Amino acid sequence: MENVYDIRKKESLMFVLPKNFCLAFSEQYINKRVAIAVNLYYEQDVNFYLNYIRQVPDFVHIYVISSVSNILDKIEEYSKQRKNVFCLKKENRGRDISALLVAFREIALEYEYICFIHDKKAHHVYLEEEVSLWINNLWGNTIGTSSYIQNVLSVFEDNPEIGVLAPPEPMGEHIESWYGEIWAGDFENTKKLAKELGVKCEFDRNKPPITLGTVFWARSCSLEKLFKREWIYSDFLEEPLPDDGTISHAIERVFAYVAQDAGFKTGTIMSDEYAEWSLLFLQESMRKMSCLLVEKLGVHELYQMKVEYVERYEKELLEFFTKNKEVYIYGAGVFGKEMLIRARRMELEAKGFVVSDGRRRELCVNGVPVYELHEIIDKEGVGIIVSLNYGLQEQICKDLQARGFDNFIRGNVLEG
Numbered sequence: 001m002e003n004v005y006d007i008r009k010k011e012s013l014m015f016v017l018p019k020n021f022c023l024a025f026s027e028q029y030i031n032k033r034v035a036i037a038v039n040l041y042y043e044q045d046v047n048f049y050l051n052y053i054r055q056v057p058d059f060v061h062i063y064v065i066s067s068v069s070n071i072l073d074k075i076e077e078y079s080k081q082r083k084n085v086f087c088l089k090k091e092n093r094g095r096d097i098s099a100l101l102v103a104f105r106e107i108a109l110e111y112e113y114i115c116f117i118h119d120k121k122a123h124h125v126y127l128e129e130e131v132s133l134w135i136n137n138l139w140g141n142t143i144g145t146s147s148y149i150q151n152v153l154s155v156f157e158d159n160p161e162i163g164v165l166a167p168p169e170p171m172g173e174h175i176e177s178w179y180g181e182i183w184a185g186d187f188e189n190t191k192k193l194a195k196e197l198g199v200k201c202e203f204d205r206n207k208p209p210i211t212l213g214t215v216f217w218a219r220s221c222s223l224e225k226l227f228k229r230e231w232i233y234s235d236f237l238e239e240p241l242p243d244d245g246t247i248s249h250a251i252e253r254v255f256a257y258v259a260q261d262a263g264f265k266t267g268t269i270m271s272d273e274y275a276e277w278s279l280l281f282l283q284e285s286m287r288k289m290s291c292l293l294v295e296k297l298g299v300h301e302l303y304q305m306k307v308e309y310v311e312r313y314e315k316e317l318l319e320f321f322t323k324n325k326e327v328y329i330y331g332a333g334v335f336g337k338e339m340l341i342r343a344r345r346m347e348l349e350a351k352g353f354v355v356s357d358g359r360r361r362e363l364c365v366n367g368v369p370v371y372e373l374h375e376i377i378d379k380e381g382v383g384i385i386v387s388l389n390y391g392l393q394e395q396i397c398k399d400l401q402a403r404g405f406d407n408f409i410r411g412n413v414l415e416g
Contacts, residue, residue, distance in 0.1 A: 001200070001201060001202045001260075002202065003201075003202045003203075003204050003207045004201070004202075004209070004210055004256040004257060004260050004265075004266055005204075005207040005208060005209070005210060006207065007260075007265055007266075008210055008265075008266065008267060008268065011265070013162070013265060013266070013267030013268065014267065014268045014270075015155050015165070015267055015268065015269045015270075016270055016271070016272055016275045017148055017151040017152065017155070017269060017270070017271060017272065018147065018148070018151060018271070018272050019140075019144055019145050019147065019148050019271040019272055019273050020145060020147055021147050022147045022150050022151060022154075023151050023154055024154050024158075028157055030057075030059045032112045032113065033061070033110065033111040033112050033113075034059065034060045034061065034111060034112065034113045034114075034115075034153065035060065035061040035062070035063060035107070035108070035110075035111040035113075035114050035115070036056055036060055036061070036062050036063070036114070036115040036116075036117070036143060037062075037063045037064075037065060037099070037100065037104045037107075037108070037114065037115070037116045037117070038053065038062065038063070038064050038065065038116075038117055038118070039065045039066065039090075039095075039096040039099035039100070039116075039117075039118040039119070040064060040065070040066045040068070040071050040075075040118070040119050041066065041067065041068060041071075041095070041118075041119055042119050042121050043068055043070050043071055045119055045121070046071055046074050046075075049119055049139070050074075050078060052139050052143055052144070053078075053143075055143060055144065055145050055146050055149070056143060056146065056149060057146045057149060057150065058082065058083060058084065059084075060084065060149065061084045061085075061086070061111070062084060062085045062086065063086050063087075063088055063104060063107065064085070064086070064087050064088070065087075065088040065089075065090050065099040065103045065104060066087075066088075066089070066090065067089070067090050067091060067092035069089075072087045072089060075087050088103045088104065089103075090102065090103040090233075091233045093233045093234075093236055093238060093239075094233055094235070094236030094248065095118075095236075095241070095248065096116075096118035096214050097214060097236060097247075097248045097251050097252070098231070098233055098235075098236050099118065100116050100214055101226070101227070101229075101231040101251070102231050102232060102233055104116070105227050105231060108220050108223075108227050109220050109224065109227050111220055112219065112220060112221075113153060113156060113217065113218070113219060113220070114217070114218055114220050115142055115143065115152075115216070115217045115218075116214055116215065116216060117138060117139060117142050117143065117215050118138075118214065118215065119135075120134060120135050120138065127174055127175075129172075130170075130172035130173065130174055130175050133170075133172060134170045134172070134175065136274070137167050137168065137170055137270075137274065138167055138213070138215045140271055140273070140274055141167035141168065141269055141270045141271055141274055142167055142215055142216070142217060142269075144271050144273075148271055152165060152217055152269055155267075155269065156217070156219065159267075161264060161265050162219075162264065162265055162266075162267055163218060163219050163221075163222025163223070163259035163260075163262060163263075163264020163265060163266060164210075164211070164216055164217070164218045164219075164222055164223070164255050164256060164259045164264065164266040164267075165216065165217040165218070165266070165267050165268070165269045166210060166211045166215065166216040166217075166255070166256075166266065166267075166268060166269070167215055167216075167268070167269065167270065168268050168270050168274075168278070169182065169208075169212055170212070171278065171281065171282070171285075173285075182208035182209065182212055182253075183205065183208060183209070183253070184243075184244040184249070185243075185244040185245045185249075186244050186245060186249045186250055186252075186253055187203070187205050189245060189246070189247070189249065189250040190203070190209070190249075190250040190253045190254055190257075191203050192250070193247065193250040193251065193254055194254055194257050194258075194261075197225045197226065197229065197254075197258065198225060198261075199225060199254070199257055199258050199260075199261040200261050201257040201260045201261055203257070209253040209254075209256060209257070210255075210256040210266050210268065211252065211253060211254075211255045211256055211266070212252060212253065213252050214251070214252055216255060217269070218255070218259070219264065221262065222258070222259040222262045222263075222264040223255065223258050223259060223262070224262060225258050225261065225262065226251075226254070226255070226258050235247060236248055293305075294334075294338060299338075313342075314342075314346055316409065317342065317343065317346060317348065317385075318346065318348070320383055320385065320409055321343070321348045321383075323383070324381055324382065324383030324407070325380070325381025325382070326351040326376075326379065326381055326382050326383070327343075327348075327350050327351060327382075327383045327384075327385065328350060328351055328352050328353065328354040328371065328376055328382065328383070328384050328385070329343075329350050329352075329353050329354065329368075329384075329385050329387050329411070330353075330354050330355075330384050330385065330386040330387060330388065330396060330408070330411075331353070331355070331386070331387045331388040331392075331396075331411075332353040332355055332362070332365045332370050333388070335387040335388050335389060335411065336353055336365075336387045336388070336411075337365070337366060338387065339385055339387040339411045340353075340366055340368060350368060350385075352368050352369040352370060352371050352376075353365055353368055353369070353370045353371070354370070354371045354372070354373055354375075354376055354384065355370060355371075355372060355373070356372070356373055356396075356399075357372045357373050357374050358372070359372070360372050377403065377405055382407065383407050383408065383409075384400070384405070384407065384408040384409075385408065385409055385410075385411040386400075386408055386409070386410050386411055387411035393410060393411075397410065
């Protein structure tokens with residue numbers, strides 16, 4: 001059985017959907033039962049979230065769940081303006097997880113398609129901007145507009161193998177879930193929950209779950225094993241809730257695996273507007289990370305980060321330094337400096353940089369002396385690592401061989 005993360009990648013289950021127009025309009029899904037469940041807790045933000053709720057088409061049923069009476073009163077007022085809006089009172093325990101699996105559990109299986117979403121708030125000032133982006137991710141990529149909602153339903157109609165569609169993993173300067181450690185301390189307890197539910201799937205510590213949180217669209221039948229369990233409020237810890245390791249954190253990560261066990265796949269959805277923002281953000285983030293990797297580790301391109309490349313590369317460097325009395329790096333520019341960083345990280349020290357005769361501009365670079373080729377080429381026990389851009393590297397290797405010098409390796413051309 002393949003891992004859910006690998007399936008999403010292999011089959012490109014990433015759907016970028018228009019926000020402001022329908023890709024296709026089908027009476028089929030309008031005639032099917034569709035429900036959106038919304039858990040609200042922060043009373044001061046209700047009007048903000050109502051702006052999203054107002055975008056929901058009339059044929060979709062809306063269930064607003066809350067432990068706060070004033071919020072439900074406000075929703076009751078709103079329900080007088082449109083049909084198919086219902087209020088559910090919950091206990092103040094279990095946060096959004098209990099809203100989904102206790103208050104909404106029995107209702108969920110009455111519908112063919114369901115969406116669950118909840119409010120969110122930053123608890124630290126430095127995270128306010130990024131949590132705001134996260135909220136836009138969660139809400140904009142699930143119920144952003146009436147057209148977008150219909151486009152999500154079209155994905156289900158056009159892809160019967162899809163069981164769950166979730167917004168993309170959050171990202172930001174302080175939120176690394178898109179590219180970092182998404183399991184946190186919840187790998188084992190998620191596996192344990194899956195076993196308790198009778199879910200059979202492949203878990204891999206090195207492959208992150210697709211879902212992080214309880215915001216998603218789903219065919220209700222794909223999550224039947226989760227909804228069939230008779231959850232109660234006391235299944236969830238009282239506040240304050242730990243940062244990870246609880247049943248709530250396991251549930252946030254288990255949706256794709258439950259769907260897979262039921263014979264369905266999990267994909268990611270986002271609006272075209274969010275895709276534009278995220279691509280620009282990621283490009284700038286990758287540029288910053290790349291500059292730092294070059295400066296600190298000498299990693300210049302993505303293939304240099306592959307484990308097999310790094311192991312082979314470092315083995316060759318170690319062998320070359322071991323067999324030679326003195327090792328010089330040909331080139332004192334960007335590639336040469338990268339090589340020096342790599343060597344030092346392995347606790348190997350080059351004797352110096354070397355440049356072509358008549359080309360020395362500095363006597364010392366990064367604390368290492370710079371020599372011209374004629375000063376070292378006739379010394380015994382000398383090895384040279386040629387570290388220049390690829391065009392110059394080829395020419396220098398030919399020049400060295402023409403001068404009868406063969407004890408060199410190319411510093412930057414191991415294939416990925």
